[in-house]
Structures are given as structure tokens and as C-alpha cells.
Amino acid sequence: MGDYDVDIIKELEQKADLIRHHVIDMTCEAGSGHPGGSLSSADIFTALFFQVMRHDPSYPQWDGRDRFVLSKGHCAPAYYAVLAESGYMPVDELWSLRKLGSRLQGHPSRTMLPYVEMSTGSLGQGLSVSNGLALAFKLDGSDSRVYCICGDGEMQSGQNWEAGMFAAHYGLDNITAFVDRNRLQIDGCTEDVMAIDPIADKWKAFGWHVIEIDGHDMIQILDACQEAIATEGRPTMVIAHTTKGKGVSFMEDNAGFHGKCCTPEERVQACKELEGCQ
Amino acid sequence: MKYMAQRDAYGDTLVRLGQHRKDLVVLDADLSGSTKTGKFAKACPDRFFNCGIAEQNMMSTAAGLAAGGKLVFASTFAVFATGRCWDQIRQSITYPDMNVKIVATHAGITVGGDGASHQCLEDLALMSSLPRMTVVVPTDAVETVKAIEAIAEHRGPCYVRMGRSKVPVLTDEDDPFEIGRATLLREGHDISLIGTGQMVAACMEAAESLAANGISAEVINMSTIKPLDTATIASSVASTGCVVTAEEHNIIGGLGSHVASFLVESCPVPMERIGVRDRFGESGEPEELLEKYGLTGHHVAEAAVRVIGRK
């Protein structure tokens, strides 16, 4: 659909690998955290913060900015990495993740880090918050949009479906939400723990415009965002098919790396693989 | 001192109970590896149901299973078990008096790095304000085994709180355990230190350091928050005349509040509460957080000295 400059795509892809590298370093420095889902959503984060969303790091509180809600708050490492690379804070601050006194809490905190639009971490609530923001924009006649990233395991939480009904009912076409469909949660594969499929059909039945993409294909992510903007009267749910732990061979598709960082030896290996991509 | 994680003891006890209690059914919400219900899932796969990340559904389902005659254990982290599901617990479990055992792990600030969103400091308040709910906070892994066995025998809704960390073993295999009965871990006559959960260890540490300064502290392990063992409190303060309570919970609505309510109505004495002072937690190492939030043995000892000064 979109006609993108090859250089821009290449730059975004490199940026995504840099974000992944930061995720590994941050969680290793912290000794804990959630690399798996941060790596699977790194391409979406990169597309949003470096191409799609309207925001100005030199003027963070700009009224006209788009808003971002990380519903799956445990993927804070990827979030902080794109905030730092965007210029909201020094990259060096990333190494303070999860440490006492750091602004970079284990899960994003709005009161500790002002660039975070909403504190998250308890799954299943971000879509409702996005609805509230989107409704406020409608009330104010603002053309800002709301972007939200959810987990696929997170879809099991009933509140998502209450939010889904609400957004469709009020025609909140200023929402672009993503399901990071990496097929894994903590206790294993989503379809074994509590099946969510057919997830696309469910969102369609709830009145959403649904787009299925390869969540690691930068062009498909950008296209989906364009399509969402062009969609009138309905919110858009992008089902992004991804690989948990994407970019690091031994973390890929490995539920063990949901909430555990690498050992020092694994870190060396992970960084080598990610640097090889750049 | 031996350190053991209470949640491991919980998982092992479930497995043991499951062998002869064929009515035992266990539910979890995508955290079976952390809460250790996974051990039961392995041993009795036909009586374990993973509910996915859908805690509210889990609690009302637990109520239905109990209505169908099952002995139900439902587990997840304390913050989700109590906060997320409070209305489901109120309406479907406590009001209809269902035989559901909510056993939560990862309570308190010692969750560490995950930060405030996951550090539950309000669960005792939420659960003890529900009529018919029994609230148990075992202090160590050995007591956890007995507490789980006891709530399995007890008819009615129960909440059990445990932390994430390995905690010192303070009790003996053959110490008696009874729901609603506090235990005296150390006798003294200058002050009563009443702790719950892992703060009992902090009270013991405080008693040691107070003894070195010639102060004799009595240490009470308040392993049931509700019903509160008021008889033990009353007889202890009758001889010591003052109290410090200690809990890894908001000072509002937890052990300190319950003890204060009782004392004010029956036998007021000088008192101080050690706990989190109406704040959310934050990321950090458990030890650093206990220090920063005033939850260590020396904090208990300092409070004791202040309180004794007010006698």
C-alpha cells in the first residue's frame, strides 16, 4: 500500500535492532525484567515512535500529540528504550531499570516518569484507558490518536471485551490497538493455557476494523497504521503475528524468557546476534 | 538460620492433600510456576484448571465449583487475587459462604523489581473487611504447611497471604497451629511485639537487640489476622503495658489497625504500628526496600523504645 523510501525502512529496521539490544542490556543490568515480549513488540514500538506517532520529545506535554498506552506494562524495557532513543531521556538512564530510586520502574509509572501517559502493569486495563483518551479527543474535537499495545495472553482478561464493546459503540475510530500475537504467555502457549483464537474473528464480531500482519515486517506495520487512520467510524485492531524473543535465537519462541534475563554468557551471545543484524 | 520459600511449601502441601482429598480442585491464572500450584498441576492434571489471565472469572468459577461440592484452591499474586477480584470474592464467595481458599503469593514490598503495580500492600485490608472471610498469614514455610492443611479442613472462605522471597524458618514442625490462635515465640515483660508474616522475624531480631539493652520484649506471631486472637493480645499487654505491631502492609487496614481497634475498645495502651505508611511501593531489591520503607528489625526496636517511653 504505502510507498516508502527504502532508506527509511532500513533505518527503522536498524533502530528496532538497537531497541532490542537495549532491552537485553537493560534487563541484564537489572538482573530481572521481561525481555521476551519486549523483543516481540520492538518493531511495532519502533514504527510507532519513529514514524507513525505525532509527538515532540522537545515538547513532551504538547497537547496535539498522539497518546501511547502500553497495556502490557511488563514490556516496559522496550518502551523505555524507544523513549530514550527518541530523546526523552539520556540512553544512559536505561541502565537504572528496576533499581531503587530510578524513574524506570519495573512497570511504567506515570507519576515517576512524566512521558508515560498511563501507569500499567496489571493486565487488561490499557484498552479501557485508551477508550477514555480517545473519547476525550472526540469531546475536544482533537485529531490526536491513541495507540495501544496489548499482549495476546492479555486478551484472556474480560475487561478487554468490555472495552472492545465500548470503543465500537462510541465509534472510536481514533484508536489503533495492537495485539502482539507471539502465542506465548507465562505458563506456556496461549492456545494451551486458555485459547484466544480465532482472535481476529472475535474483534471483527465486536465491531472493530481488524488487520492481520506480520509484526516484524516494518512495511506491513506502517501500512496497517495508515489503514487505521483512513478507517472511519470504527476502532482498529491490528493482530500482529510475532515471535516472542525475536532477534535472539535462543530466546525465540521460548516461554522461559518471558520474565527472566540472560546469564552473562547468554548476554554476549544475544548482543553478538543483534549486532550482526545492524 | 534456614531460609525457605513459603510458596514451595504451599505447592508441596497441595500435592499431598490432593492424594487423599479427591474433592480438591486447584485453579490458577497463568502464574502456576510462580505460585507453585504447578506442582499440583503435574501431580493431578485432571483436577487443575488454568484460567488464563482472567482472575475475576477464576474467582466466580471457584465459587461455582464450591457450590458443586468441591474444595477449591485458587491462586495468583496477591495484588490480582484481592484487588482485581474483590467484588467477585464479595458477591460469589463470601456472601454465599462458599468453601473457597484463596491462596496468594507475591504479597508485599519484597516482590522487589516489579514495582508498585505488583507490590500488594492492601490485601489484608481488602480481605479482612469481608464478613465470613478468614485471613491467615503464616510466618514461614513450616507454618505454611500447617496453615494450608488447616484451611483445607476449615469450612468457609479463607485468604492466605505469602510473599515471594525465601524467609527464615522460625517455627518447629511440632509447634501447634490453629486458625485464630496466635503463638508466643518469646516471652518478655517490657513490651509486646506483635508481628505477622515475614515481619515476625523482624520482631525476633528487634527482641534480640532490645535484650542487649536490658529491655525484655515479648514476641507474638499473629498468624491469623481474622479472627484476631484478642485473648492472647490482652494477656500479653496486661503484663507488658505497651505494643508495637509489624506488618509488610499498609498501616491502614492491616494487623496494626486490627490490634489498635481491639485495644482502644478494651484496654488502651501506648502503641506504634510498623508498616508501610500509606504509600505505594517502588522497584528495588527487597532488602533495600525493607530498609527504605522502615520494615526491618531496627525499625521495630526503635519504635519499641519510643513506645516504652510513653508508658
Ligand SMILES: Cc1ncc(C[n+]2csc(CCOP(=O)(O)OP(=O)(O)O)c2C)c(N)n1
Ligand atoms: C491482571 C494480571 N494478571 C497477571 C499478571 C502477571 N503477568 C505478567 S505478564 C503475564 C503474561 C502476559 O502474556 P502476554 O499478554 O501474552 O504478554 P507477552 O507475551 O507479550 O509478554 C502475566 C500473567 C499481570 N501482570 N496482570
Ligand SMILES: [Mg+2]
Ligand atoms: Mg504473548
